[in-house]
Amino acid sequence: MSNYIHPEVLVDTQWVADHxxxxxxRIVESDEDVLLYETGHIPDAVKxxxxxxxQDPVVRDYIDKSQFEKLMSEKGISNQTKVVxxxxxxxxxxCYALWVFKxxxxxxxxxxxxxxxxxxxxxxxxxxxxxxTAAAEYTVxxxxxxxxxxxxxxxxxxxxxxxxxxxxxxxxxxxxxLLHMENYPQEGALRGGxxxxxxxxxxxxxxxxxxxxxxxxxxxxxxxxxxxxxxxNEVIAYCRIGERSAHTWFVLTYxxxxxxxRNYDGSWxxxxxxxxxxxxx
Amino acid sequence: MMPxxxxxxxxxxxxxxxxxxRLELLLDYAEKLPALPPEFQDDKxxxxxxxxxxxxxxxxxxxxxxxTIEIYAEVAPESPTIRGVVSILVHALQGxxxxxxxxIPYDLIYKLGLAHxxxxxxxxxxxxxxxRIKERIKQESGSTDKI
Numbered sequence: 001m002s003n004y005i006h007p008e009v010l011v012d013t014q015w016v017a018d019h020x021x022x023x024x025x026r027i028v029e030s031d032e033d034v035l036l037y038e039t040g041h042i043p044d045a046v047k048x049x050x051x052x053x054x055q056d057p058v059v060r061d062y063i064d065k066s067q068f069e070k071l072m073s074e075k076g077i078s079n080q081t082k083v084v085x086x087x088x089x090x091x092x093x094x095c096y097a098l099w100v101f102k103x104x105x106x107x108x109x110x111x112x113x114x115x116x117x118x119x120x121x122x123x124x125x126x127x128x129x130x131x132x133t134a135a136a137e138y139t140v141x142x143x144x145x146x147x148x149x150x151x152x153x154x155x156x157x158x159x160x161x162x163x164x165x166x167x168x169x170x171x172x173x174x175x176x177x178l179l180h181m182e183n184y185p186q187e188g189a190l191r192g193g194x195x196x197x198x199x200x201x202x203x204x205x206x207x208x209x210x211x212x213x214x215x216x217x218x219x220x221x222x223x224x225x226x227x228x229x230x231x232x233n234e235v236i237a238y239c240r241i242g243e244r245s246a247h248t249w250f251v252l253t254y255x256x257x258x259x260x261x262r263n264y265d266g267s268w269x270x271x272x273x274x275x276x277x278x279x280x281x
Numbered sequence: 282m283m284p285x286x287x288x289x290x291x292x293x294x295x296x297x298x299x300x301x302x303r304l305e306l307l308l309d310y311a312e313k314l315p316a317l318p319p320e321f322q323d324d325k326x327x328x329x330x331x332x333x334x335x336x337x338x339x340x341x342x343x344x345x346x347x348x349t350i351e352i353y354a355e356v357a358p359e360s361p362t363i364r365g366v367v368s369i370l371v372h373a374l375q376g377x378x379x380x381x382x383x384x385i386p387y388d389l390i391y392k393l394g395l396a397h398x399x400x401x402x403x404x405x406x407x408x409x410x411x412x413r414i415k416e417r418i419k420q421e422s423g424s425t426d427k428i
Contacts, residue, residue: 035308035361051400
């Protein structure tokens with residue numbers, strides 16, 4: 001991990017095993033499957049669901065500052081807690097949850113490299129026992145939206161200025177052949193294609209078979225040699241609803257050290273449905 | 282009066298529970314999906330994987346014997362929600378007349394009272410998967426071939 005620009009955001013499974021009783025650490029499992037945590041999880045890990053806990057149930061937005069504070073308190077997370085995220089599918093949802101934590105300015109966010117899959121493959125313990133979390137004090141000091149979240153008007157300006165956009169969906173979604181990810185028709189759009197100028201790098205390209213992140217050299221090859229990004233660029237990443245692109249946001253921001261990366265969570269479900277939004281196929 | 286069907290029993294089982302316990306019941310169903318009989322194992326790779334992007338293969342083997350449905354399925358334990366739903370379909374349909382398939386509601390997740398507990402985006406997605414399974418069963422049970 002040492003080659004990454006910010007290797008300190010990654011911990012390995014052994015580190016997590018060594019810190020299970022560390023009061024300064026809270027392990028958070030975040031999965032696509034809403035029941036996976038219940039089938040067994042890392043001892044003392046708490047569950048945070050991307051949809052049920054982090055999204056507003058009515059408005060298309062994330063929960064607000066006070067709801068986030070309440071959630072943190074309930075999960076035993078204080079402003080100083082080191083939160084270690086892990087989950088299924090190459091830490092896809094773990095990175096998404098981490099991004100939302102960063103929206104609310106949580107300082108110490110780490111990812112367990114390899115996620116659930118690696119922990120299990122190494123034969124490490126899982127439990128169904130729910131953690132006993134004492135309520136913590138939490139205050140959101142600063143919402144970090146401007147730095148890491150992009151809205152549609154900003155994306156339009158970005159594309160007009162010919163700044164780089166990365167579309168992390170599958171190549172069939174990018175070309176417009178598919179209007180939605182297979183079996184996710186509810187996340188479809190009326191038009192297929194991509195935002196003008198966007199380049200296609202499917203999110204999972206950044207992960208190894210065992211769920212860990214590819215090496216620094218491999219990631220440089222993919223994003224710099226492959227699609228011509230460089231560390232000075234302002235980059236916006238998007239997918240359908242902003243979850244796959246949170247993974248790419250994490251990779252560019254922490255592993256490659258880009259300082260100006262934003263995630264467009266409106267993504268294709270917003271862009272592909274907007275009247276007169278420019279589209280390329 | 283019509284006899285209570287397996288599906289009705291399952292719906293009632295879910296609806297009679299407090300919302301908070303319905304996910305646990307879904308997990309019970311995930312755990313009690315009968316294992317795929319060994320004779321189907323070899324053909325598994327030929328079967329369709331219903332959720333390719335999410336690497337959640339759902340293997341389905343469907344046939345009819347004297348106009349009743351025979352259904353076997355395999356879903357990875359890493360996808361307990363999908364596994365639970367497929368298990369509900371297997372329990373609702375196994376050994377029932379072919380027409381039973383028509384009674385599987387298009388919004389099963391809502392009828393089971395699970396939508397709030399799963400989240401609206403997941404519920405829509407899972408309902409879509411149910412539709413695909415249903416279409417598949419209809420297609421395959423139309424043939425008189427034995428499985």
